[in-house]
Amino acid sequence: MKAIIFNLFFLSYLINADIKFIDRIAIIVEEGIIMESVVNKALENAISNLQKANSEMPPKEFIFERVIEKLIMDEILLQKAKRFGVRISDQELNEALAKIAKQENLSLQDYKKKIENEGKTFKSFREIVKEELIIGRVQSGLVRPKIMISDQEIQNYINSSEGEELIATEYKIDQVFLRIPSDLKIKEREKLEDKSKKIIKEINDGLNFDDAIKQYSDIKDSEDMGGFYWKRISEIPSLFENKIKNMKEGDFVGPIKSGAGIHILKLSGIRGDSIKIEEQSLVQHILIKTSEIRSPKQAEDLIYEIFERSKEEDLSILARIYSDDPGSRLNGGKLDWAPAGIYDENFEKVIGQVELGEISQPFKSSFGWHILKVLDKRKKNISDELIKDKAFRILFNRKFNEQLQNTLEEIRSEAFVDIKISSS
Numbered sequence: 320m321k322a323i324i325f326n327l328f329f330l331s332y333l334i335n336a337d338i339k340f341i342d343r344i345a346i347i348v349e350e351g352i353i354m355e356s357v358v359n360k361a362l363e364n365a366i367s368n369l370q371k372a373n374s375e376m377p378p379k380e381f382i383f384e385r386v387i388e389k390l391i392m393d394e395i396l397l398q399k400a401k402r403f404g405v406r407i408s409d410q411e412l413n414e415a416l417a418k419i420a421k422q423e424n425l426s427l428q429d430y431k432k433k434i435e436n437e438g439k440t441f442k443s444f445r446e447i448v449k450e451e452l453i454i455g456r457v458q459s460g461l462v463r464p465k466i467m468i469s470d471q472e473i474q475n476y477i478n479s480s481e482g483e484e485l486i487a488t489e490y491k492i493d494q495v496f497l498r499i500p501s502d503l504k505i506k507e508r509e510k511l512e513d514k515s516k517k518i519i520k521e522i523n524d525g526l527n528f529d530d531a532i533k534q535y536s537d538i539k540d541s542e543d544m545g546g547f548y549w550k551r552i553s554e555i556p557s558l559f560e561n562k563i564k565n566m567k568e569g570d571f572v573g574p575i576k577s578g579a580g581i582h583i584l585k586l587s588g589i590r591g592d593s594i595k596i597e598e599q600s601l602v603q604h605i606l607i608k609t610s611e612i613r614s615p616k617q618a619e620d621l622i623y624e625i626f627e628r629s630k631e632e633d634l635s636i637l638a639r640i641y642s643d644d645p646g647s648r649l650n651g652g653k654l655d656w657a658p659a660g661i662y663d664e665n666f667e668k669v670i671g672q673v674e675l676g677e678i679s680q681p682f683k684s685s686f687g688w689h690i691l692k693v694l695d696k697r698k699k700n701i702s703d704e705l706i707k708d709k710a711f712r713i714l715f716n717r718k719f720n721e722q723l724q725n726t727l728e729e730i731r732s733e734a735f736v737d738i739k740i741s742s743s
Contacts, residue, residue, distance in 0.1 A: 608687035673691065
């Protein structure tokens with residue numbers, strides 16, 4: 320009887336007690352494991368995110384499979400990261416967190432409060448972001464070497480209708496047009512050809528292009544004086560397309576013969592998100608550094624001595640003898656054409672102050688002591704480079720996503736995985 324009473328008492332205790340079940344292994348992935356609590360938490364987050372987005376809730380089995388596959392793939396990549404020695408510094412992590420906060424127009428401190436107000440700890444959120452960064456770096460390392468993009472692919476994309484829509488460059492083209500009637504005799508045609516060459520000579524000699532249109536063009540009374548104003552390349556006659564692409568703003572070309580007549584074109588304007596004119600400088604300099612055998616005072620004395628000698632001697636020869644800049648010394652101290660913002664702050668400041676062809680007074684940068692001479696300045700249209708860079712990024716991202724999917728499927732198929740739980 321005592322045994323029966325004890326059993327009933329113990330059963331009642333089990334029913335009413337707050338029992339904590341021991342966590343168990345849900346998935347084995349290679350040499351790692353994923354616990355059931357991790358799976359349940361991931362399922363809760365997935366369902367919560369779908370509810371917040373007001374999305375139609377898919378079947379439970381579908382959500383379960385997607386969550387399981389995501390956890391498996393993350394575990395495989397994190398194990399690879401450990402083997403490869405992939406690390407994310409605190410600075411990189413803080414920058415990523417600040418970027419996430421900025422996307423919601425919050426400071427990092429305010430975003431931290433937002434996370435904590437949602438019942439989460441910022442420490443766990445920080446770890447999640449860190450894992451995502453590590454996984455992204457592993458994916459990049461696996462996929463990038465497999466992606467090849469040729470110059471021809473880039474050009475084909477730029478020339479495609481999709482490329483044109485994304486790049487959206489528009490051209491303003493003026494033209495002088497000499498009409499050739501279909502029944503015009505050969506000698507009369509030749510006269511018109513000679514006339515077109517005469518017009519080009521006058522333009523070269525200083526005749527304003529607008530005045531040339533008014534004096535000579537047969538369609539000057541048409542819309543836009545017979546020009547093509549703010550047209551995309553696909554809207555410009557194919558006869559002119561390649562010529563326009565190779566022209567800079569202000570250039571003119573001709574004569575161009577068509578079935579209708581003779582054309583002289585001027586590219587009067589270019590506009591679009593990818594259009595950029597960059598101011599560049601061509602600089603020659605001498606750098607003197609301190610070293611184990613040259614004190615700061617000796618370096619300063621030497622640059623002043625070179626400066627005095629440069630008033631009488633060739634700067635190129637002095638650079639080859641004395642400059643401590645290995646990149647430019649053999650070229651007589653000459654640097655490549657470069658836009659503002661490339662060099663050290665003090666170096667940039669002196670470039671902006673010194674007159675063209677004048678040698679600067681000695682000055683100090685973070686690299687050492689310098690004298691410099693601005694050889695030339697120019698404005699360069701770098702739109703082509705920007706367009707090619709934009710096209711490359713689009714093609715790269717497209718190929719990356721395709722190759723990433725193939726790579727992940729390959730890695731998944733090769734991995735040992737044992738799933739010990741089900742959705743039921």
